Amino acid sequence: xxxxxxxxxxxxxxxxxxxxxxxxxxxxxxxxxxxxxxxxxxxxxxxxxxxxxxxxxxxxxxxxxxxxxxxxxxxxxxxxxxxxxxxxxxxxxxxxxxxxxxxxxxxxxxxxxxxxxxxxxxxxxxxxxxxxxxxxxxxxxxxxxxxxxxxxxxxxxxxxxxxxxxxxxxxxxxxxxxxxxxxxxxxxxxxxxxxxxxxxxxxxxxxxxxxxxxxxxxxxxxxxxxxxxxxxxxxxxx
Amino acid sequence: xxxxxxxxxxxxxxxxxxxxxxxxxxxxxxxxxxxxxxxxxxxxxxxxxxxxxxxxxxxxxxxxxxxxxxxxxxxxxxxxxxxxxxxxxxxxxxxxxxxxxxxxxxxxxxxxxxxxxxxxxxxxxxxxxxxxxxxxxxxxxxxxxxxxxxxxxxxxxxxxxxxxxxxxxxxxxxxxxxxxxxxxxxxxxxxxxxxxxxxxxxxxxxxxxxxxxxxxxxxxxxxxxxxxxxxxxxxxxx
DNA sequence: CGGTTGTTTGAACTGATTCAATCTGTGTGG
DNA sequence: CCACACAGATTGAATCAGTTCAAACAACCG
Numbered sequence: 001x002x003x004x005x006x007x008x009x010x011x012x013x014x015x016x017x018x019x020x021x022x023x024x025x026x027x028x029x030x031x032x033x034x035x036x037x038x039x040x041x042x043x044x045x046x047x048x049x050x051x052x053x054x055x056x057x058x059x060x061x062x063x064x065x066x067x068x069x070x071x072x073x074x075x076x077x078x079x080x081x082x083x084x085x086x087x088x089x090x091x092x093x094x095x096x097x098x099x100x101x102x103x104x105x106x107x108x109x110x111x112x113x114x115x116x117x118x119x120x121x122x123x124x125x126x127x128x129x130x131x132x133x134x135x136x137x138x139x140x141x142x143x144x145x146x147x148x149x150x151x152x153x154x155x156x157x158x159x160x161x162x163x164x165x166x167x168x169x170x171x172x173x174x175x176x177x178x179x180x181x182x183x184x185x186x187x188x189x190x191x192x193x194x195x196x197x198x199x200x201x202x203x204x205x206x207x208x209x210x211x212x213x214x215x216x217x218x219x220x221x222x223x224x225x226x227x228x229x230x231x232x233x234x235x236x237x238x
Numbered sequence: 239x240x241x242x243x244x245x246x247x248x249x250x251x252x253x254x255x256x257x258x259x260x261x262x263x264x265x266x267x268x269x270x271x272x273x274x275x276x277x278x279x280x281x282x283x284x285x286x287x288x289x290x291x292x293x294x295x296x297x298x299x300x301x302x303x304x305x306x307x308x309x310x311x312x313x314x315x316x317x318x319x320x321x322x323x324x325x326x327x328x329x330x331x332x333x334x335x336x337x338x339x340x341x342x343x344x345x346x347x348x349x350x351x352x353x354x355x356x357x358x359x360x361x362x363x364x365x366x367x368x369x370x371x372x373x374x375x376x377x378x379x380x381x382x383x384x385x386x387x388x389x390x391x392x393x394x395x396x397x398x399x400x401x402x403x404x405x406x407x408x409x410x411x412x413x414x415x416x417x418x419x420x421x422x423x424x425x426x427x428x429x430x431x432x433x434x435x436x437x438x439x440x441x442x443x444x445x446x447x448x449x450x451x452x453x454x455x456x457x458x459x460x461x462x463x464x465x466x467x468x469x470x471x472x473x474x475x476x
Numbered sequence: 477c478g479g480t481t482g483t484t485t486g487a488a489c490t491g492a493t494t495c496a497a498t499c500t501g502t503g504t505g506g
Numbered sequence: 507c508c509a510c511a512c513a514g515a516t517t518g519a520a521t522c523a524g525t526t527c528a529a530a531c532a533a534c535c536g
Contacts, residue, residue, distance in 0.1 A: 071381060073389040074469025081381040091374065098378060098474045121370075122363035129356065135373055136329065140336060142380040143309060143319040150387040150430025151311040154492070183514060192388025197492055199516060231312025236336045392524070421482060435524055437484060 016063050016110065019087025023134065029127040032120055034061075038112045043067065043103035050101040057114040060090040065107025066181050069099045070189065080190045081145070082138065085168055091135070092117065104181050140236040149192040152231070157191040158201045159230035162211065162218065167234050177217040254301050254348065257325025261372065267365040270358055272299075276350045281305065281341035288339040295352040298328040303345025304419050307337045308427065318428045319383070320376065323406055329373070330355065342419050378474040387430040390469070395429040396439045397468035400449065400456065405472050415455040 014022065020030040043049035043065070050056060052071075060067075067084040081099060084090055090101065092114035121128045141164075148157050165180070166173040184202070185195040205211045210226045212219040220226055252260065258268040281287035281303070288294060290309075298305075305322040319337060322328055328339065330352035359366045379402075386395050403418070404411040422440070423433040443449045448464045450457040458464060 069381070071385045073385050074394075074466075077389045079385045079388045081384045091370075093374060094371070095473070095476060098471075099381060118367065121366065125360035128359065128366055132329075132359075132369070132373075133332070135370075135377070136331060139373070139377060139380065142377065142384065143307070143337060146319045146380065146383055146387060146430075147309045147311050147317045149384060150317045151315045156312070184516095185514080192384075194493060195515085196494080196517090200492090203516085228312075233336075235333070238333060422484095423482075432525060433483085434485090434526080438524090441484085 014087070016061060016087065023087060023130075025130045026126055029124055029130065032124060033112075033117075033127060034110070036112045036116045036120060038110050041109050041111060043101075043107045043109055045103050045105055048100050048102045049107075049109075050097065052098060052100050053096045055096045057092050057094065059092050059112040059114060059117045060084075060101075061110040061112070062086050062088050062090075063108040063110055065109075066104040067107055067109075068102050068104055068186075070102055071099050078189045079192065080186065082142065083168070083190075088134070091131070104186065137238055140238075144236045145190075154191065154193050154197055155201050155204060156230050157193070158187060158198060159205065159210070159226055160232050161187065161191055162220075163227055163230050163232035163234075164237070166220070167237055173220040173223045177214065177219045180216050180218050252325070254299060254325065261325060261368075263368045264364055267362055267368065270362060271350075271355075271365060272348070274350045274354045274358060276348050279347045279349060281339070281345045281347055283341050283343055286338050286340045287345075287347075288335065290336060290338050291334045293334045295330050295332065297330050297350040297352060297355045298322075298339070299348040299350070300324050300326050300328075301346040301348055303347075304342040305345055305347075306340050306342055306424075306428075308340055309337050316427045317430065318424065320380065321406070321428075326372070329369070342424065375476055378476075382474045383428075392429065392431050392435055393439050393442060394468050395431070396425060396436060397443065397448070397464055398470050399425060399429055400458075401465055401468050401470035401472075402475070404458070405475055411458040411461045415452065415457045418454050418456050 017027075017030050017034055020033070021027055025033075038061075040063075049067070062084050064086050066086075067090065068080045069082040069084070069090070070078055070080045072078050083104075094114075121131065144160075144164075148160050152160065162178065163173075166178050169178065171178055182190075183195075184198040188195040188198045191198070202211070202213070205226075206213055210220075210222050210229065212221055226232075255265075255268050255272055258271070259265055263271075278301075287305070300322050302324050304324075305328065306318045307320040307322070307328070308316055308318045310316050321342075332352075359369065382398075382402075386398050390398065400416065401411075404416050407416065409416055420428075421433075422436040426433040426436045429436070440449070440451070443464075444451055448458075448460050448467065450459055464470075
């Protein structure tokens with residue numbers, strides 16, 4: 001039995017500035033970006049933060065928590081298409097955004113008007129390059145997710161997501177447990193299956209001793225074999 | 239029976255410059271980009287143009303033809319993750335690229351060294367904004383493909399791809415036929431299924447009079463219902 | 477003409493869904 | 507502190523969409 005996490009992820013850790021710098025942005029650019037006029041908001045997990053078609057033209061920086069971008073098909077079946085961890089951002093879209101935004105855990109967000117953001121980008125090549133770089137990283141993740149939903153069986157899909165989570169949350173999977181922020185329904189919405197099946201997959205993974213569950217924590221007693229099962233190659237995450 | 243297309247797509251049409259301008263880039267920036275030192279190459283459909291891990295750090299502009307980016311899962315099953323039509327580009331990656339590139343039809347490519355490209359971007363905010371814009375467009379397509387493979391049944395997936403192809407190839411589906419450049423195996427590799435099933439889906443779509451096949455051409459006698467079946471909303475393509 | 481690539485069809489099988497019921501942990505209000 | 511409501515996790519049975527395997531057929535190419 002797992003229940004919702006109400007504490008923000010990694011809130012006690014690094015500042016937004018630290019995280020940006022750690023991702024390779026130079027300090028001056030980071031300060032320039034963070035000193036732009038902004039407002040800070042909290043997104044909670046009970047309802048969507050942005051619906052489809054909301055035309056908020058703004059940069060959303062994640063300070064803490066965990067955001068998802070999601071879409072739905074014709075029959076209203078939900079597909080989560082991207083995750084945003086602390087230190088990551090959702091870039092502004094000129095057009096109406098065709099995806100919604102939903103917080104998995106309560107998330108603290110720093111929001112910057114897109115015009116201010118674009119203005120700074122115009123005059124700061126280093127920041128501009130950084131934005132291109134992280135965008136390509138998110139693109140690489142989207143491609144890997146396409147392989148996941150398109151080509152891997154449901155077991156490998158869940159295993160792959162767990163591997164990606166471990167790396168993106170910067171834990172050491174051989175010695176540390178993953179604090180899983182998702183419900184099984186949300187994992188189903190990421191991996192393109194049903195929550196019922198996610199449950200069976202988890203039981204199977206645990207039966208094979210590839211994971212060990214302890215409340216919301218997931219241990220990896222056999223990280224090597226889990227990676228192999230998932231055909232997980234971390235290089236797409238850089 | 240359909241066989242490979244050997245003629246480049248849209249070769250007789252617009253120049254690369256025309257296509258860039260039509261996509262919203264200003265003329266000066268387009269000239270700046272196209273006048274960068276470059277070499278022109280031909281990619282043919284018989285073998286991959288770039289394998290995984292090839293670290294060619296370069297911008298690839300598609301003059302004619304049709305390119306795919308593809309990845310494979312652990313068991314070597316192929317998933318096509320993106321298409322690049324004439325006028326579109328594959329951006330340089332600093333790291334080794336984690337996808338391969340394969341031409342669907344013989345393609346003429348203009349290749350620019352990434353350093354020259356980045357240099358121009360640094361000094362040309364308009365071009366920089368344009369690159370961000372088209373990148374977000376490709377991201378939106380990747381997200382839609384995720385919904386496709388994750389949430390739609392195989393019939394809707396194929397129908398959705400056909401709709402997207404019609405729009406991206408700029409045909410008028412109510413009055414014009416789509417010249418389908420793909421084999422059924424390639425459609426399977428895009429939509430995450432088997433070529434056998436793609437074949438059955440095509441028969442079914444034709445039986446329902448949602449498409450009509452005529453050699454390599456596909457007519458859309460009932461565009462409205464096809465779109466509905468695919469839950470195709472063109473806005474993600476802008 | 478023979479080789480190759482792509483398409484089509486059938487039959488058997490299976491992984492995952494669907495539907496439905498039950499169980500378990502958490503929070504809330506009396 | 508208990509009773510209750512609720513969200514999430516778990517399990518079983520029936521069903522089905524899509525795969526797999528295998529074979530035949532069609533079009534093109536040299």
